[in-house]
Amino acid sequence: MSDEIKKMIIEYVKKEYLDEDSDQEVKEDTKLISSGIVDSFSMVSLKTYLEKKFQIKLPDEDATPEAFDSVNNIIELIKRFGVQV
Amino acid sequence: MAYSSKAKDFYAGELQGMKDKGIFKEERYIQSPQAASIKVEYPKGAEPKQVLNFCANNYLGLSSHPDVVKAAHQALDSRGYGLSSVRFICGTQDIHNELEEKLSEFLGMEGTCLFPSCMEANAGLFDVVLTPEDAMISDRLVHASIVDGLKLCKAQMFNYKHNSMSHLEEKLQEAQSCRLRMIITDGVFSMDGDIAPLDKICDLADKYDAMVMVDDSHATGFIGKTGRGTHEYHNVMKRVDIITTTFGKGLGGATGGSVSGPKEIAEMCRQRARPYLFSNTVPPAVVAGSLKVLEILSKSTDRRDKLEKNTKYWREGLTKAGFDLKQGDTPIVPVMLYNAKLAQDIARDLYHEGIYVTGFFFPVVAQGQARIRTQISAGHEMEHLDKALAAFTKIGEKYGILGLKKDEIIAKYGL
Numbered sequence: 001m002s003d004e005i006k007k008m009i010i011e012y013v014k015k016e017y018l019d020e021d022s023d024q025e026v027k028e029d030t031k032l033i034s035s036g037i038v039d040s041f042s043m044v045s046l047k048t049y050l051e052k053k054f055q056i057k058l059p060d061e062d063a064t065p066e067a068f069d070s071v072n073n074i075i076e077l078i079k080r081f082g083v084q085v
Numbered sequence: 086m087a088y089s090s091k092a093k094d095f096y097a098g099e100l101q102g103m104k105d106k107g108i109f110k111e112e113r114y115i116q117s118p119q120a121a122s123i124k125v126e127y128p129k130g131a132e133p134k135q136v137l138n139f140c141a142n143n144y145l146g147l148s149s150h151p152d153v154v155k156a157a158h159q160a161l162d163s164r165g166y167g168l169s170s171v172r173f174i175c176g177t178q179d180i181h182n183e184l185e186e187k188l189s190e191f192l193g194m195e196g197t198c199l200f201p202s203c204m205e206a207n208a209g210l211f212d213v214v215l216t217p218e219d220a221m222i223s224d225r226l227v228h229a230s231i232v233d234g235l236k237l238c239k240a241q242m243f244n245y246k247h248n249s250m251s252h253l254e255e256k257l258q259e260a261q262s263c264r265l266r267m268i269i270t271d272g273v274f275s276m277d278g279d280i281a282p283l284d285k286i287c288d289l290a291d292k293y294d295a296m297v298m299v300d301d302s303h304a305t306g307f308i309g310k311t312g313r314g315t316h317e318y319h320n321v322m323k324r325v326d327i328i329t330t331t332f333g334k335g336l337g338g339a340t341g342g343s344v345s346g347p348k349e350i351a352e353m354c355r356q357r358a359r360p361y362l363f364s365n366t367v368p369p370a371v372v373a374g375s376l377k378v379l380e381i382l383s384k385s386t387d388r389r390d391k392l393e394k395n396t397k398y399w400r401e402g403l404t405k406a407g408f409d410l411k412q413g414d415t416p417i418v419p420v421m422l423y424n425a426k427l428a429q430d431i432a433r434d435l436y437h438e439g440i441y442v443t444g445f446f447f448p449v450v451a452q453g454q455a456r457i458r459t460q461i462s463a464g465h466e467m468e469h470l471d472k473a474l475a476a477f478t479k480i481g482e483k484y485g486i487l488g489l490k491k492d493e494i495i496a497k498y499g500l
Contacts, residue, residue: 035452036451041225041244042244
């Protein structure tokens with residue numbers, strides 16, 4: 001289950017944030033925010049995606065750049081909001 | 086006094102952190118009017134040096150134009166220095182209203198609300214016209230002032246990959262259940278100098294019933310065949326709903342910004358935009374200077390034509406020398422270096438050669454996209470451009486980057 005969710009989030013990040021011809025690799029521990037793949041402004045798409053996908057509400061104070069900085073961090077975040085991973 | 090050693094140490098640590106990361110900004114003191122050639126004291130206390138300026142937003146060379154300066158002087162005499170008031174109490178003179186009308190006419194819009202700056206226009210606009218029921222759908226590379234404005238607004242936020250129309254269409258589809266939709270973009274993007282595809286954006290806006298808002302700060306006065314802006318360039322002058330722009334760049338470069346659009350939107354800003362309501366009015370001298378700028382630009386396209394010619398010459402010269410440029414059609418010409426230190430080193434060496442440019446790197450631009458952003462002006466003469474091209478070529482040779490493509494520069498200097 002955990003691997004499936006990780007894979008799903010990685011696919012979303014690639015589709016939403018990378019150019020179609022990008023050969024950049026995204027793994028579960030790839031830095032997303034601090035590497036510049038996702039900037040703090042466009043992070044909102046990822047937040048909305050997670051909220052819709054998992055039927056949760058991520059408060060702004062929890063949806064921090066640190067919490068979104070890798071797929072592993074995101075998994076930890078959604079677990080705290082009751083998602084079974 | 087509660088400025089404790091704890092507070093002092095915290096701030097000092099923050100500032101030291103910026104210095105350690107190489108992102109601490111030092112200001113250079115210019116001892117002359119803004120122009121193509123300026124006298125600069127740098128570092129502080131150094132003997133002032135005459136350098137050619139290739140990093141100003143003075144696109145039309147109007148910042149120190151004698152007619153503009155004269156108009157400002159006359160307004161100082163006839164309308165005074167300051168108004169000591171916000172607009173709606175006792176800070177509106179006849180010339181403020183006249184400037185709003187003239188700008189509306191210049192841009193082909195119904196109405197205008199004049200702000201102290203475009204930063205404030207962008208900070209105020211969205212919260213006034215959009216509610217939580219609505220959607221704001223923005224390009225990801227819009228100016229920081231728009232990002233701040235969007236954050237102040239409670240509408241639902243969507244953003245799309247830079248200039249990607251397929252991604253914009255996806256976001257419009259996602260936002261179809263919202264009451265109102267607004268597509269938000271820069272006309273000319275300040276870091277890359279590329280132009281938003283407003284014709285395609287307007288087509289999508291029609292298809293999905295969305296308004297179109299454009300920040301044309303780096304376009305008004307010179308983009309399009311009569312300098313009206315990006316909407317003229319793309320032949321969509323009647324299809325863009327809202328334009329924000331500034332008098333702080335091409336249009337004289339002093340200060341002042343605006344929201345132009347349907348009269349209801351301009352009036353909503355006047356009634357409700359907090360940066361408008363609670364900021365002091367634009368000083369009379371600046372208003373009069375701005376009116377003179379619009380008069381000059383409405384009479385003749387000479388300045389924007391010269392800027393276009395200069396830009397073409399500059400792009401061709403740098404390309405011929407072997408620099409890797411961001412391609413485009415605007416006077417913002419980024420010389421791509423990819424490596425942050427290389428960008429800083431080359432900017433420093435060019436300064437020693439009498440050319441004032443600035444290196445930009447993460448977080449101002451994306452990681453691995455460091456560059457020197459050059460900006461061309463109608464104030465540049467051919468001799469200025471030739472001198473700068475010679476200096477760029479000399480320094481480019483020194484670093485062995487002429488003729489190298491992106492991958493080769495990265496291989497040589499890393500990211």
